[in-house]
Amino acid sequence: MKKIILALAMASAFSVQAAEFTQVQPDKSAINFVYKQMGVAVDGKFKKFASQLNFDPAKPTAAKATFDVELASVDTGAAEGDQEVAGKTWFNTKAFPTAKFVSTSVKALGGNKYEVAGQLSIKGKTQDVVVPATFAAQGNTGVFDGSFTIRRADFSIGEGSWAKFDIVANDVLIKFRITATSK
Amino acid sequence: MSYTKTAKALHWLMAILLFGLLALGFYMHDLPLSPDKLKLYSWHKWAGVTAFLLVGFRLLWRLAHRPPALPDSMPKLMQFAAHAGHLMLYLLMIAIPLTGWLMSSAKGFQTVYFGVLPIPDLLNKNKEVGDLLALVHKSLNLLFIAVLAAHISAALKHHFIDKDDILTRMLPKH
Numbered sequence A: 001m002k003k004i005i006l007a008l009a010m011a012s013a014f015s016v017q018a019a020e021f022t023q024v025q026p027d028k029s030a031i032n033f034v035y036k037q038m039g040v041a042v043d044g045k046f047k048k049f050a051s052q053l054n055f056d057p058a059k060p061t062a063a064k065a066t067f068d069v070e071l072a073s074v075d076t077g078a079a080e081g082d083q084e085v086a087g088k089t090w091f092n093t094k095a096f097p098t099a100k101f102v103s104t105s106v107k108a109l110g111g112n113k114y115e116v117a118g119q120l121s122i123k124g125k126t127q128d129v130v131v132p133a134t135f136a137a138q139g140n141t142g143v144f145d146g147s148f149t150i151r152r153a154d155f156s157i158g159e160g161s162w163a164k165f166d167i168v169a170n171d172v173l174i175k176f177r178i179t180a181t182s183k
Numbered sequence B: 001m002s003y004t005k006t007a008k009a010l011h012w013l014m015a016i017l018l019f020g021l022l023a024l025g026f027y028m029h030d031l032p033l034s035p036d037k038l039k040l041y042s043w044h045k046w047a048g049v050t051a052f053l054l055v056g057f058r059l060l061w062r063l064a065h066r067p068p069a070l071p072d073s074m075p076k077l078m079q080f081a082a083h084a085g086h087l088m089l090y091l092l093m094i095a096i097p098l099t100g101w102l103m104s105s106a107k108g109f110q111t112v113y114f115g116v117l118p119i120p121d122l123l124n125k126n127k128e129v130g131d132l133l134a135l136v137h138k139s140l141n142l143l144f145i146a147v148l149a150a151h152i153s154a155a156l157k158h159h160f161i162d163k164d165d166i167l168t169r170m171l172p173k174h
Helices: A002-017 A079-086 B005-029 B035-064 B076-106 B127-162
Strands: A021-024 A030-037 A040-046 A049-054 A064-070 A098-110 A113-122 A125-138 A141-151 A168-182
Touching: A021 A049, A049 A168, A098 A125, B005 B035, B005 B127, B035 B076, B076 B127
Parallel strands: none
Antiparallel strands: A021 A168, A030 A040, A030 A168, A049 A064, A064 A098, A098 A113, A113 A125, A125 A141, A141 A168
């Protein structure tokens, strides 16, 4: 009897360890950002994005993540801002409809902390980014939380009269919460 | 009897500031989005916070330093109208920046005084509330313009028709 229980316990432990989180839940996930306008922090978000995810906490280095963010789904906090940033000087969504993040490597930092290195492409420009993230799982649902800062000028976001940083700051904080389930 | 130097300074300082705020508010509102528009909005908010602080100080000063009485030559009804008009001006000088502050919060654009001192948000972001407060802010300003027009007309009437010292006693050298 003891052996059976032990075997069951090991099997269940193994199955938890082997859980691979692949199914991103869009309604429980969010990609938000914070930009500064003359010292005022303003919240924005992207309402639509597609993603592919393979994350097994037991094999973090094998993890992969790809995100395609629909830039026209931006909410800058004001309707006239949404229109403006779709235009040529900002995202130019007609020519560059999506922003893409592709992970290149994942490091486990201990505890529930991870560091995801990847390439971020916006408006035809690609930059290496390092994204710190935490992961917490409950049953077959896992939640990734993290934030990182990009410089909008690196991607030519906000050109022409917007290019100076005195009105809209260069640094933009990207915050995300991604909820995924395992099969 | 005359006003204190401080009361006069506050009156004229706020006259300049409030005319500037009114003109800026109506001008910036219809501009297409540009860096200049965002700059003007920030300046308008900073000036509005300044006006709010000044009116607070002005009220305290007024409580401590009673303004000179209206001349006995004025009919009682006119005296009542003058007091009611000034009360309206003070109420609007408080309510207008207050609604601007609340509107900023409701629209999700916090007021940060001179870009460094964040003024707490009293409301959460809410588009409907923001739009409603924008309408209230505008309506109160239209009312303010009407009361200001009456205020200035009355001062000129006192000076040119009644030939009393109501206007001149607010001047610096009186």
